[in-house]
Amino acid sequence: xxxxxxxxxxxxxxxxxxxxxxxxxxxxxxxxxxxxxxxxxxxxxxxxxxxxxxxxxxxxxxxxxxxxxxxxxxxxxxxxxxxxxxxxxxxxxxxxxxxxxxxxxxxxxxxxxxxxxxxxxxxxxxxxxxxxxxxxxxxxxxxxxxxxxxxxxxxxxxxxxxxxxxxxxxxxxxxxxxxxxxxxxxxxxxxxxxxxxxxxxxxxxxxxxxxxxxxxxxxxxxxxxxxxxxxxxxxxxxxxxxxxxxxxxxxxxxxxxxxxxxxxxxxxxxxxxxxxxxxxxxxxxxxxxxxxxxxxxxxxxxxxxxxxxxxxxxxxxxxxxxxxxxxxxxxxxxxxxxxxxxxxxxxxxxxxxxxxxxxxxxxxxxxxxxxxxxxxxxxxxxxxxxxxxxx
Amino acid sequence: xxxxxxxxxxxxxxxxxxxxxxxxxxxxxxxxxxxxxxxxxxxxxxxxxxxxxxxxxxxxxxxxxxxxxxxxxxxxxxxxxxxxxxxxxxxxxxxxxxxxxxxxxxxxxxxxxxxxxxxxxxxxxxxxxxxxxxxxxxxxxxxxxxxxxxxxxxxxxxxxxxxxxxxxxxxxxxxxxxxxxxxxxxxxxxxxxxxxxxxxxxxxxxxxxxxxxxxxxxxxxxxxxxxxxxxxxxxxxxxxxxxxxxxxxxxxxxxxxxxxxxxxxxxxxxxxxxxxxxxxxxxxxxxxxxxxxxxxxxxxxxxxxxxxxxxxxxxxxxxxxxxxxxxxxxxxxxxxxxxxxxxxxxxxxxxxxxxxxxxxxxxxxxxxxxxxxxxxxxxxxxxxxxxxxxxxxxxxxxxxxxxxxxxxxxxxxxxxxxxxxxxxxxxxxxxx
Numbered sequence: 123x124x125x126x127x128x129x130x131x132x133x134x135x136x137x138x139x140x141x142x143x144x145x146x147x148x149x150x151x152x153x154x155x156x157x158x159x160x161x162x163x164x165x166x167x168x169x170x171x172x173x174x175x176x177x178x179x180x181x182x183x184x185x186x187x188x189x190x191x192x193x194x195x196x197x198x199x200x201x202x203x204x205x206x207x208x209x210x211x212x213x214x215x216x217x218x219x220x221x222x223x224x225x226x227x228x229x230x231x232x233x234x235x236x237x238x239x240x241x242x243x244x245x246x247x248x249x250x251x252x253x254x255x256x257x258x259x260x261x262x263x264x265x266x267x268x269x270x271x272x273x274x275x276x277x278x279x280x281x282x283x284x285x286x287x288x289x290x291x292x293x294x295x296x297x298x299x300x301x302x303x304x305x306x307x308x309x310x311x312x313x314x315x316x317x318x319x320x321x322x323x324x325x326x327x328x329x330x331x332x333x334x335x336x337x338x339x340x341x342x343x344x345x346x347x348x349x350x351x352x353x354x355x356x357x358x359x360x361x362x363x364x365x366x367x368x369x370x371x372x373x374x375x376x377x378x379x380x381x382x383x384x385x386x387x388x389x390x391x392x393x394x395x396x397x398x399x400x401x402x403x404x405x406x407x408x409x410x411x412x413x414x415x416x417x418x419x420x421x422x423x424x425x426x427x428x429x430x431x432x433x434x435x436x437x438x439x440x441x442x443x444x445x446x447x448x449x450x451x452x453x454x455x456x457x458x459x460x461x462x463x464x465x466x467x468x469x470x471x472x473x474x475x476x477x478x479x480x481x482x483x484x485x486x487x488x489x490x491x492x493x494x495x496x497x498x499x500x501x502x503x504x505x506x507x508x509x510x511x512x513x
Numbered sequence: 514x515x516x517x518x519x520x521x522x523x524x525x526x527x528x529x530x531x532x533x534x535x536x537x538x539x540x541x542x543x544x545x546x547x548x549x550x551x552x553x554x555x556x557x558x559x560x561x562x563x564x565x566x567x568x569x570x571x572x573x574x575x576x577x578x579x580x581x582x583x584x585x586x587x588x589x590x591x592x593x594x595x596x597x598x599x600x601x602x603x604x605x606x607x608x609x610x611x612x613x614x615x616x617x618x619x620x621x622x623x624x625x626x627x628x629x630x631x632x633x634x635x636x637x638x639x640x641x642x643x644x645x646x647x648x649x650x651x652x653x654x655x656x657x658x659x660x661x662x663x664x665x666x667x668x669x670x671x672x673x674x675x676x677x678x679x680x681x682x683x684x685x686x687x688x689x690x691x692x693x694x695x696x697x698x699x700x701x702x703x704x705x706x707x708x709x710x711x712x713x714x715x716x717x718x719x720x721x722x723x724x725x726x727x728x729x730x731x732x733x734x735x736x737x738x739x740x741x742x743x744x745x746x747x748x749x750x751x752x753x754x755x756x757x758x759x760x761x762x763x764x765x766x767x768x769x770x771x772x773x774x775x776x777x778x779x780x781x782x783x784x785x786x787x788x789x790x791x792x793x794x795x796x797x798x799x800x801x802x803x804x805x806x807x808x809x810x811x812x813x814x815x816x817x818x819x820x821x822x823x824x825x826x827x828x829x830x831x832x833x834x835x836x837x838x839x840x841x842x843x844x845x846x847x848x849x850x851x852x853x854x855x856x857x858x859x860x861x862x863x864x865x866x867x868x869x870x871x872x873x874x875x876x877x878x879x880x881x882x883x884x885x886x887x888x889x890x891x892x893x894x895x896x897x898x899x900x901x902x903x904x905x906x907x908x909x910x911x912x913x914x915x916x917x918x919x920x921x922x923x924x925x926x927x928x929x930x931x932x933x934x935x936x937x938x939x940x941x942x943x944x945x
Contacts, residue, residue: 204893206880207910208604213889234664237640241889244858247668248897255667260685261637262661267688271663274681278666433643433659440651459602464885467602468609468644472651474600 125164125185130157130339134347139354142347146331149338151380153196154224157338161187162226167286170225172216172232172239173375174400174429175259177418179303180280182341183295184287189225190337190400191216192377193491196224204245210462211491212376213238220250228286230254231279234261235375235431236465253282263423263434272419280415296414304407306341309348311402316352318393318450322360326370326392327383334398365391366510369447371473372458372466373397374429378489385500386456389507394450396429403427430465439469440476447482454483454510456503461490483510525779528738528767532746535763537624539753544625546572552631555649558748559825560636560660560850562693563755564717564833564842568709569697571631575752576645579622580611584797584914586623593915606641607883607914609648616652631700632656634693637664638822638850639886656696660689662847664854669862671855674844687843707838713756714833714842723764724751725830728820730771732871734788735780736815737771741791742804743781744820751824786811787935788872790864792818792894793879794887796924798916806925807877810932815871818856818864822887826852857887861897868904875935876906881913905938907931 131149134142149157158168169181170191181188193212201217219225229252234240240256247254258275260268284290310333317329332351336344368390372378377397386392408421428434428442447455457473459466470486477484485506487499546553554571556562563573583589589611596610597603599617620627633649635642637659646657663682665671672679694705727747730737738744747767754760773779789807791814796803807814821828826849834841856863864876878895880888895906909927911919 204896206888206892208882209885209889234637234640237884237886238889240640240664241858241885243666244668245890245893248861248893253667255670256664258663258666260661261643262659262689264659265661265685265689265692267685268661271681271685275663278678430644431640433647433657435657439647462604464605464641465644467605468647470602471600472647 125161125166128160128164128166130160130343131335131347135350139351139358142351142354143328143331146335147327147380150331150334151195153194153219155189155219155338158187158189158225167228168226169229169231169283169286170220170227171230171257172235172242173212174233174235174431175403175422176231176233176257176400177276177279177422178341179296179299179414179418180276180291181283182302183291183299184283184289186228186283186287187340189227190398191219191225191230192337192375192398194219194224195379195492196222197492204249208462209238210376210460212460213242215491217242217246217249220246228252229282231257233257233259236463238464239375253286255282260423261433263432264436269416269419269423272422273413273416276415276419293414297410300408300414300418301410302341302345305345306336306348307402307404308407309345309352310336312352313348313355314394314402316355320362321367321391321393322362323358324355325384325387326395327380327387330383330397331380333401336401337398364511365389366454366507367391367393367450367452368454368456369393369443369450369452370395370397370456370458371443371446372456372460372470372489374399374431375466376460376463376491378458378460379491379493381496382489382493382499385496386503389500389503390454390456392456393452394446396427396446399427399429430469440472443473444476444480444482454485454506456485456487458487458489461488524770524773527770528763529743529746531763531766532750535754535759536746536749540624543572543574543628547620547626547628551628553628555630555633555646557635557639557642558752558823559638559642559853560662560846561752561755561825562634562660562690562846563752564713565690565693565710566634566697567713567756568706569701569703571697571701572628573753574627574630576612576615577608578749578752579615579624579627580608581797581913582622582624583611583615585800587798588623589798589914590916603915604882606645607912609641609645611914612645613648616649629653630655632658632696634658634660636660636662636850638662638854641884641886656700658693658696660686660693660846662686662850662854664851665859668859671851679847683843683847686847687840690839690843690846710838710842711835714835714838716758716761717756718832718835719761720751720755720764721827721830721832723761723768724824724827726768727764727771728816728828730768730775731815733775734872735778735785736788736813736871737774737779737781739781739804739808739814740817740820741795741814742801744814744817745795748820748823751827781813782808782811784811785813787874787932788813788815790814790816790818790867790871790873790876791879792860792864792876793891794819794881794884794913796879796881796911796919797913798919799921802921803924806928807932810928812875812932814877815873816867818860821856822853824853826850826856828852858890861894861901864894864898865902865904868902873904874939875931876904877931878906878908880908880910882910882918883912883914905931905935
């Protein structure tokens with residue numbers, strides 16, 4: 123069997139929704155990345171890429187597994203000494219995954235999303251012999267030359283990935299991968315539509331776990347899983363409750379622990395969010411016809427979401443958040459930031475001012491992927507929700 | 514008075530005196546502009562594009578320099594508190610917060626009033642530049658131009674003119690420079706004049722030659738300037754007067770002074786015992802005292818990565834080709850700003866060479882809370898340096914702005930222990 127066809131998930135066909143959700147939660151909290159291990163046992167190669175966005179189609183087309191590196195719930199025992207203080211957790215736990223041998227890669231790619239993340243390419247490169255690099259996604263998204271530049275950058279990446287794969291990546295293979303990823307993005311959009319329109323059918327932690335599984339397996343398998351679970355979600359017997367509808371903002375890079383999302387789900391309906399926004403960055407189908415790399419570049423720039431780590435004059439972030447709140451029919455926002463995350467913390471100030479001006483209630487908080495105590499934040503969220511509901 | 518002494522008095526110390534005077538003059542001009550309601554271009558030290566902005570008679574404001582001046586003048590805490598009260602986290606860049614406070618107080622600064630921006634030009638050499646620019650965008654509704662400079666993709670993977678990768682990057686930079694020219698024309702109503710650019714690039718070339726020359730002259734023993742203290746004065750002139758006749762002349766004079774000091778064996782302190790490299794950003798809240806903690810032991814900073822990246826990478830010595838000014842500006846900006854980034858991200862091998870070239874006894878790493886660009890990789894960098902070369906090193910953390918995370922007593926303990934080790938090592942190497 124071709125390794126691309128190997129099932130990386132435990133058997134899920136014909137299982138009830140609750141079992142699949144439990145499997146998804148277990149997988150995303152497992153620091154040993156069992157799906158990646160299965161892939162490697164089949165002699166598959168892995169390209170790890172750090173948050174936020176990465177053109178996975180290029181790696182997928184080479185027959186490799188693109189793995190989103192987004193930290194993990196584990197203690198950074200080896201990597202902590204390689205970093206200074208005052209840094210976010212995701213940097214340390216991501217490197218820890220590699221140093222501890224939990225995740226083995228053939229290549230690592232980071233991006234200039236923030237001052238800390240761009241250092242990661244050099245640090246990783248000094249500690250491992252495989253290629254480690256920075257993919258310079260354009261930071262001047264408004265330059266008329268940005269798409270051409272990015273197309274060239276993707277071509278450079280393609281050649282580096284070909285060297286790892288030991289074979290060329292054809293345009294047709296790229297087009298095939300774009301098609302698979304288009305389907306995946308459509309299915310994730312459906313998942314989010316359910317969450318937005320009937321949030322009582324799908325809690326934020328459940329949607330998150332189902333979405334995140336895509337970053338741990340080949341997308342064909344994720345597509346098949348989503349095709350299977352979406353009707354099960356629709357058929358769920360649940361009734362709307364008297365809860366406020368909120369947007370959660372601040373999950374674009376380091377991820378809040380699943381338990382924190384569960385806490386939110388107990389008190390409010392999270393009807394939209396930016397959790398793992400890189401998986402949903404491109405908002406429309408990328409055309410299959412024409413130059414696939416050019417298409418990927420154009421859609422990254424012109425048909426995409428927003429985040430605090432991209433400056434684009436067409437996407438003023440406060441307005442984008444307000445749009446997200448309005449489109450989701452939310453009445454409030456949770457504006458979070460990972461501890462020590464400079465872009466997230468900077469953005470909190472601008473978001474808060476805009477929400478004040480617009481009279482949208484909001485709750486500001488910080489989180490860390492490894493936080494273990496949630497009592498305090500649960501009380502705060504309950505109080506916040508009650509204030510809106512009853513006053 | 515002997516002839517030699519007379520010459521000493523005219524030449525030795527001239528760069529520090531003239532640098533301080535030029536700096537005051539620069540701030541006075543900014544103050545006059547602000548009082549008259551004029552506006553300036555806000556720029557940053559890594560990729561200021563001063564050469565281009567001068568073609569349009571746009572005065573430049575360096576918010577990083579404004580911020581560090583509040584720390585040197587010991588009022589940074591007032592600014593940081595103001596910005597934190599406004600909503601900014603204690604865990605973000607202190608430079609940003611000091612500037613936010615400055616802007617919210619109408620440009621109030623200990624060196625004079627700072628004019629408001631007409632536009633801001635920022636590169637991606639530091640991601641915080643971009644977030645910082647967004648603040649001005651929101652407050653003043655001005656054009657914020659991000660000049661994206663593709664950096665080195667992986668250790669040792671620099672490309673150069675003629676390489677396909679380099680040429681692709683250069684075309685991207687040049688296309689953006691063209692966009693910036695159009696924006697400047699719109700804002701100022703002044704037409705782009707390529708001969709004016711040529712003239713300005715000529716002045717910049719004189720500065721670049723002088724900067725590189727001065728850095729190389731510090732290989733002499735004893736070192737002719739302190740890379741931490743004197744070097745910061747030179748850096749101020751390099752940024753504020755880039756592309757001006759005064760700036761070019763200052764650096765020619767600097768080289769003359771340093772050559773004189775080399776010829777006469779004139780160092781920076783009584784007895785230079787330990788030659789050190791400084792890696793990171795200075796501890797501005799206790800700037801002078803921080804240096805004394807080293808100089809009291811006979812330690813002299815003979816080189817630093819700060820003089821590389823905070824000069825925008827002109828240490829590399831790229832000189833503009835005046836026969837093709839625009840192409841050369843794109844090429845030089847790409848090469849120099851990329852080198853500034855390399856000095857922060859991929860510096861381990863360069864440091865080993867620097868240690869050899871400058872006959873260095875130790876490397877001092879100074880990561881700071883405020884700046885993750887510079888600080889994130891330093892611990893691993895030190896590990897790599899220690900694995901590759903037999904060079905003692907010291908790792909001390911504090912901040913460039915925030916006194917709350919500067920513990921002089923703790924610093925002193927670590928520094929004293931470092932020098933005790935260096936002294937023992939010297940004795941061992943001497944077979945004593």
